[in-house]
Amino acid sequence: xxxxxxxxxxxxxxxxxxxxxxxxxxxxxxxxxxxxxxxxxxxxxxxxxxxxxxxxxxxxxxxxxxxxxxxxxxxxxxxxxxxxxxxxxxxxxxxxxxxxxxxxxxxxxxxxxxxxxxxxxxxxxxxxxxxxxxxxxxxxxxxxxxxxxxxxxxxxxxxxxxxxxxxxxxxxxxxxxxxxxxxxxxxxxxxxxxxxxxxxxxxxxxxxxxxxxxxxxxxxxxxxxxxxxxxxxxxxxxxxxxxxxxxxxxxxxxxxxxxxxxxxxxxxxxxxxxxxxxxxxxxxxxxxxxxxxxxxxxxxxxxxxxxxxxxxxxxxxxxxxxxxxxxxxxxxxxxxxxxxxxxxxxxxxxxxxxxxxxxxxxxxxxxxxxxxxxxxxxxxxxxxxxxxxxxxxxxxxxxx
Numbered sequence: 001x002x003x004x005x006x007x008x009x010x011x012x013x014x015x016x017x018x019x020x021x022x023x024x025x026x027x028x029x030x031x032x033x034x035x036x037x038x039x040x041x042x043x044x045x046x047x048x049x050x051x052x053x054x055x056x057x058x059x060x061x062x063x064x065x066x067x068x069x070x071x072x073x074x075x076x077x078x079x080x081x082x083x084x085x086x087x088x089x090x091x092x093x094x095x096x097x098x099x100x101x102x103x104x105x106x107x108x109x110x111x112x113x114x115x116x117x118x119x120x121x122x123x124x125x126x127x128x129x130x131x132x133x134x135x136x137x138x139x140x141x142x143x144x145x146x147x148x149x150x151x152x153x154x155x156x157x158x159x160x161x162x163x164x165x166x167x168x169x170x171x172x173x174x175x176x177x178x179x180x181x182x183x184x185x186x187x188x189x190x191x192x193x194x195x196x197x198x199x200x201x202x203x204x205x206x207x208x209x210x211x212x213x214x215x216x217x218x219x220x221x222x223x224x225x226x227x228x229x230x231x232x233x234x235x236x237x238x239x240x241x242x243x244x245x246x247x248x249x250x251x252x253x254x255x256x257x258x259x260x261x262x263x264x265x266x267x268x269x270x271x272x273x274x275x276x277x278x279x280x281x282x283x284x285x286x287x288x289x290x291x292x293x294x295x296x297x298x299x300x301x302x303x304x305x306x307x308x309x310x311x312x313x314x315x316x317x318x319x320x321x322x323x324x325x326x327x328x329x330x331x332x333x334x335x336x337x338x339x340x341x342x343x344x345x346x347x348x349x350x351x352x353x354x355x356x357x358x359x360x361x362x363x364x365x366x367x368x369x370x371x372x373x374x375x376x377x378x379x380x381x382x383x384x385x386x387x388x389x390x391x392x393x394x395x396x397x398x399x400x
Contacts, residue, residue: 022117061204066205072178095209126258147320221327263368283391322380340359
């Protein structure tokens with residue numbers, strides 16, 4: 001049984017796709033012009049050729065739709081005669097403003113992000129070496145893939161409810177308000193032109209936003225999982241023989257060195273995205289609550305459901321990067337305890353000295369910063385929610 005089981009385990013380890021949770025997401029990002037088409041290029045001329053083609057793709061998709069639609073939303077805000085009309089679009093305008101930062105961030109770091117994912121997927125220093133690690137990896141990746149499905153489905157339901165709900169309201173009404181350069185309130189043909197552009201524009205921006213949020217969260221998620229893997233390997237030192245401990249420790253030290261490097265690269269990739277999302281989220285939630293409070297539920301049931309769904313998506317959008325960044329801090333903080341629990345006192349004096357030095361090295365947990373201003377984690381999520389409620393209460397008091 002031992003002879004037949006071992007090859008099966010080795011086969012499972014070799015066949016394990018370390019980033020299978022985001023394979024479908026990366027394909028969608030390529031369609032939206034958010035990811036490099038090829039993993040590797042044979043020469044510089046081939047890279048330049050594909051880069052030009054991808055820039056044309058980005059121009060054709062995002063200039064007439066994403067950026068134009070967002071600009072028209074902000075025009076509606078600035079031209080609104082009162083807070084009620086501006087409030088109908090402000091919650092979405094701030095959301096789309098955060099999207100602009102995410103889009104330019106992923107374009108700026110496009111090659112760095114692609115290399116980051118490729119190293120996680122194919123780097124020899126990150127390969128799994130035990131069947132236990134494969135089982136952990138597959139379980140966690142499946143959970144994240146399920147999270148992508150939930151987030152994308154919720155966003156689609158939000159758009160669908162908002163787009164369909166206005167068709168049953170009295171008079172012409174756009175599902176997501178923006179400034180229209182022609183009269184559409186009384187002209188049926190113009191209304192359908194404005195309506196279709198609104199649905200199409202919000203659909204493209206929503207899919208792009210989901211891609212940006214999920215890939216940013218995945219960078220943090222995968223990095224936190226690497227720290228969990230370090231802890232798992234440290235726990236195996238208990239059963240290791242004295243002559244094997246030093247060799248195992250050297251492997252763990254090298255692995256941990258690569259993980260720390262990836263943490264800094266991950267921080268570079270998500271810093272601007274996390275900063276814009278966290279700073280603007282309080283305003284997004286505030287004006288979302290303001291609009292929900294203004295909706296007549298009996299007359300606009302579809303819009304009310306759409307706003308509730310949007311509120312859920314926005315809270316999830318803020319929570320995910322904070323949670324996974326917090327997981328990096330938590331998993332890295334557990335390494336010192338896991339080293340201490342490896343029964344290191346039974347080792348020889350030179351080995352005990354090495355273990356002690358490593359415990360000093362991992363004493364301070366890793367943290368991910370947003371724009372070098374604050375640490376990303378669950379405490380900042382709590383502050384955002386408190387600020388959103390404070391802004392909402394302030395607006396309601398000012399209106400009264």
